[in-house]
Amino acid sequence: MSEAIKAATLEYATRLGDDSVVLGHRISEWISYGPFLEEDIAYGNVSLDYIGRARMFYTYAAELANDGRDEDDFAYMRNDREYRNLLLMEMPKGDFAYSQVRQLFADVYYTYVLPELLQSKDETLSAIAAKAIKETKYHLRRSRDWVLRLGDGTEESHKRTQKAVDALWGYTHELFDMDETEQMLADAGIAVDVSKLRGAWLAKVTEILTEATLTVPADDWAVRGGRVGYHTENLGHMLTEMQIVHRSFPGCKW
């Protein structure tokens, strides 16, 4: 592996780890707050899958960095300006409709990203994708079912769900952005060229939203910046909470 490829792969693994840990954390905020007990369990499952992915991506990043850091240094010792997650993942949990719509957008995204990542020439990334694909199948089944039920449920659930779709839509565009680092890795057959996936994503999301009697918003606004550390205000608060214990006892093992 050339030094340039190695550095870019380290950055890429960190980004994917950040996406996973942030979304996993947000989902975990639902535990004991769900509409019924079965949902607390389901949220626990999905959250665990993402925390698991984060650990694998960070462990790989740490291996590439080879500077004595471990997975927890990546998760707990970087500030919000250093985090590289997509903004969609850091949006607060909101109401049940908001979280399920975000989940649908993410699940459809991973439905198309992971099979591509499985083809990566990087064996570790490919192996992580292989495991994650199975999880995402189940995640999508669940978020799709929820969006259908909420969209085509009562007037109130419909209203809340449409509101969530509208509020989150502008954060979905950057899911398909490429920058130099990812382009270089995509050219080398390592990273996924996400710019090619928006068509498939949009078709699938449109199909589900339409079945749910919801309206697909116009593409008239987009907020970007996660991949360069230009976040919403939400991430700082989330990391403050997530990192407080770890950082209060520097150098300790848990």
Next chain:
Amino acid sequence: MTPEEQNFMRKIEAEEKIEPKDWMPDAYRKNLIRQISQHAHSEVIGMQPEGNYITRAPSLRRKAVLISKVQDEAGHGLYLYSAAETLGISRSEMIEQLQSGKAKYSSIFNYPVLTWADIAAIGWLVDGAAIVNQVSLQRTSYGPYSRGMIRICKEESFHQRQGYEAMLALAKGSPEQKAMAQDALNRFYWPALMMFGPHDSDSAHSQKSMEWKIKRETNDDLRQKFVDQTVKQIEVLGLDHPDQAIKWNEARGHYDSSDLNWDEFWSVINGNGHCNRQRIEHHIAAHDEGEWVRDAITAYNEKKRAKKAQQAA
């Protein structure tokens, strides 16, 4: 005794399980509903103090372990609600009783979880105490409850090992971590002993429950088991035992220990602990906030059913 009662008592004496469709005395049914639903509510309310640290867990590994633990508690709540439902009460009625204060849950969950070490202490001591009780309940006379306990015990003993291992990491860690561990032990040891309930002489439900083999060992006997098993565990951690009076009694073959603060026990049972109000408010808030979601499912299912009926016609 009626022939039904005779048959029932014969089964109890022969250690045969009572099954949902079998005849049983009303008081047996009521007693079981009370005990199983209380047990289910304890699992569910217990998700709050532990869930409170999911977002702050100090490492990704600990976070994952804690999430799966809390998720297991939710699962235990589900089996137990189902076991109680076999006795003719619905989950929504039980939830209603929990929220109105008519049904109780384990008083341990009314103690605040303040530090990460409290999470470790809960896994070790609270799940440890629960197991002592639940192992005994595997032999309970009601079939669905007994089978639920067998399943739950396997997971609880895993939790207890995880909790102890987390405690060990702290006790063998930095001086600050060790102090945190000692503080958590000092605060959770006594409430964990109270989990076994009042002294046998003060226990309203004990005698009949023993007779019907719903309970298999008395509160005080179970508590003694837990006191005995915990001494060595504290030694291995290298922490100070919170009970200065703890002393091996050769004649009894058990440890002697201080009596508990029963005023505190009754105060927490009666709703006046640190977190009683908070726990119930949290449960009600989540339940109320979920109402529109539950309504949406009902409405969606009705629409689907109507559509199907229309297609069939």
